[in-house]
Amino acid sequence: MDFKEKVLQVIAEVCEDDVVKEEHDLDIFEAGLLDSFATVELLVQFEEQLGINVPITEFDRDTWNTPNAITDRLNELK
Template sequence: MENTDKIVDILKDVTGLDNIGDNLDQDLFATGILDSMATVEVLVTLQDNFGIEVPVSEFDRSQWSTINKISDRVKELE
């Protein structure tokens, strides 16, 4: 399974939204899909699934705001 597909599945699990992968450039924060608690859950799940480390102190919302951006960041951190 490609990273993006896995990320979409993680976001579906966390948010409960089935159509989350329809627009990979949709801003997940501006649309209210991700809030603070959901973001932490997504980050922890990404770390567990991809074996990456995302320090909360270095978390920049603008770099993690869309599925495509999340996928790019995961690739950089792998």
């Protein structure tokens, strides 16, 4: 499993919806798949499953809103 597939798997687990594995430009906030509580869980899972620490202060809904955007940002942080 490559890095992007791992990221998509984590997002799908937290959102409880596999649609994010297929629609990489889906705005997960507008689609109602992620809220404030789930955002914190997503960041925790990135650290636990991928070893990437994302400070909550680095997380901006406007730049972390799609699976593609999340993967790109995590690539920069790893």
